[in-house]
Amino acid sequence: MDGSVIPGKIGLEAGQSAFGDVLAWFVKLLLKPVRNTINDSSLDEALKNQTIDLLEENLILTLSNEAEKISPESTQVLALDWINGRRTPDANQNLKGAIKGLDMGSDAAHVFKALVESICFGSKRIIERFRQEGVTIQQVIGLGGVAKKSTLVMQTLADVLDMPIKVAKSEQAPALGAAIYAATAAGIYPTVTGAIAAMGNGFDKVYYPNPANAKIYKAKYEEYLTFGDFIENQS
DSSP, rough: OOOOOSSSSBEEEEEEOOSHHHHHHHHHHHHHHHHHHHHHHOOOHHHHHHHHHHHHHHHHHHHHHHHHHHOOGOOOOEEEBBBBBSSSOOOOOTOOOEEOOOTOOOOHHHHHHHHHHHHHHHHHHHHHHHHHTTTOOEEEEEEEHHHOOOOHHHHHHHHTTTTTTESSSOHHHEEEEEEEEHHHHTTTSSSSSHHHHHHOEEEEEEEEOOOHHHHHHHHHHHHHHHHHHHHHHOO
């Protein structure tokens, strides 16, 4: 929509039905039976709560640390990120997620890594569609919880896109954006771009693609597309 972000510029909106929520779903999948087992045990109530809190606080970090040790070429586990349907580039909310390549050596970290790769492949698919339609993508900026907290996700995204990813410094980027528009509307700054220049606080980290991983992910992405076509045709 013309002027939807910056006056005189056209804003194009696209997104995935789930990004960080895909990883949160997997963590909940693992946690629920563990939580129920602990609650049904004869442990002291305080110890139960302490153990559950410890797991909820650290499980995703543990999975991320283990997944970072798995090189992309050493695993055949591949996932589709359609746990909540597909929003873009071609909307189909009836689609479901899928995982292939599992064997007896596949553990939770392998599945978690495959899910991380899948959400990054989903992002690449959207960017490719923009490019197919003649839209130039000059840079990618990460903001929000996942961008701030997960080195694994952001480095994988940089490798999959084969582009640097800048992470916004602001802890509350949407709120900062609202404040920028409010300051412009109040006349504190004459233009949105002027308010951005004055109020924006830049970036605190840049993730650069690993050339070796980028090459591997280029082939894996093609496998992701083929797998997606198969699942969509069979659904």
